[in-house]
Structure formats: C-alpha cells, structure tokens
Amino acid sequence: MAAYAVNVTREDGMWVAVVGGLPVNTFAAYEIDHFSELDDAVRSGLADLIGDDDFHLDWHFSGSGLEFTESLVQALEAADxxxxxxxxxxxxxxxxxxxxxxxxxxxxxxxxxxxxxxxxxxxxxxx
Missing domain, CATH: 1.10.10 (Arc Repressor Mutant, subunit A)
Structure with a gap:
C-alpha cells in the first residue's frame, strides 16, 4: 500500500494540505474551509489523481514554524x-x-x- 505525507497549515482562513511523495511532475494541494472536511477532501482528490484509493496518509500539522501533530491527534482521540x-x-x-x-x-x-x-x-x- 502506498503512503503519502500530508503537510497541513492554516493560511488565509483555509486549511492547506500539500501531499508529498507523489510521482514526479505530480502536485496535489487542497484548500479546505473546515477541518472536519480535510480528510475526506484529501482522500477523494488523491484517489482521483492517482487512480487508486488504497493508500495511507501520514498527516503533519504545523503553523508559524511549530509542529503540533501529536498534540492535535491526542486532543482528537480524547474527544472521541x-x-x-x-x-x-x-x-x-x-x-x-x-x-x-x-x-x-x-x-x-x-x-x-x-x-x-x-x-x-x-x-x-x-x-
């Protein structure tokens, strides 16, 4: 199964997700209004782009030079x-x-x- 790194930042009121590890000359970036829509939008767009929906996403969240992936994941898991x-x-x-x-x-x-x-x-x- 293919794995792709997704780097997410907050820019101009949008969640911006950039997918890395794609074939050469392929670029995928998504701008999403609401955090809750981020996963579905990236998965759907990437599946359309690569023609396959069997992949793993490795999410990374950052802003202003600070990485907050672990803290965010822990908070979301605690909420669940x-x-x-x-x-x-x-x-x-x-x-x-x-x-x-x-x-x-x-x-x-x-x-x-x-x-x-x-x-x-x-x-x-x-x-």
Missing amino acids: EAERSREALARSRSAAIQKMRLAGLSLRDIADALQMSHQRVSQLVST
Missing part, C-alpha cells in the same frame, strides 16, 4: 473517547432508570441514586 463515554453513560443511565422504575422507585429516589436532578430523570422517563 469522551463521546464514547457520554454515549455509554446515557445507555447505562437509561437502563438503570428503567429497571429502578420497574422496581417501584420514585423519580426523586432514582435521581438521588444516579446523582442527577429529578427533573432530568423525569425528562428521560418521558422520552
């Missing part, structure tokens, strides 16, 4: 992990509320046990 935790918490709370309601506990008792407001428990019960 936090989202998974929020989803697991919501599922766990929902299951606990359902079982505790079946056991005859009041909304206030459930709220107390789950360390939530009784208003929030009431909202969750009604949905």
Whole structure:
C-alpha cells in the first residue's frame, strides 16, 4: 500500500494540505474551509489523481514554524473517547432508570441514586 505525507497549515482562513511523495511532475494541494472536511477532501482528490484509493496518509500539522501533530491527534482521540463515554453513560443511565422504575422507585429516589436532578430523570422517563 502506498503512503503519502500530508503537510497541513492554516493560511488565509483555509486549511492547506500539500501531499508529498507523489510521482514526479505530480502536485496535489487542497484548500479546505473546515477541518472536519480535510480528510475526506484529501482522500477523494488523491484517489482521483492517482487512480487508486488504497493508500495511507501520514498527516503533519504545523503553523508559524511549530509542529503540533501529536498534540492535535491526542486532543482528537480524547474527544472521541469522551463521546464514547457520554454515549455509554446515557445507555447505562437509561437502563438503570428503567429497571429502578420497574422496581417501584420514585423519580426523586432514582435521581438521588444516579446523582442527577429529578427533573432530568423525569425528562428521560418521558422520552
């Protein structure tokens, strides 16, 4: 599988991605408005350019002479992990509320046990 280095900087309000390691006389640079669109845009454009979508991208982020790839990747991974935790918490709370309601506990008792407001428990019960 081919691997390409992608150097990303922020210039004039745009994310600018320059792909290295391409065949001679081939140049790929992409200007993207939103960071969330960066990966898809570069992958799609590069696949069209080289005629293959089986490749690995090695991302590098920098600005003003400072490289911040590792810090950015760690922050994005932590955000993904936090989202998974929020989803697991919501599922766990929902299951606990359902079982505790079946056991005859009041909304206030459930709220107390789950360390939530009784208003929030009431909202969750009604949905």
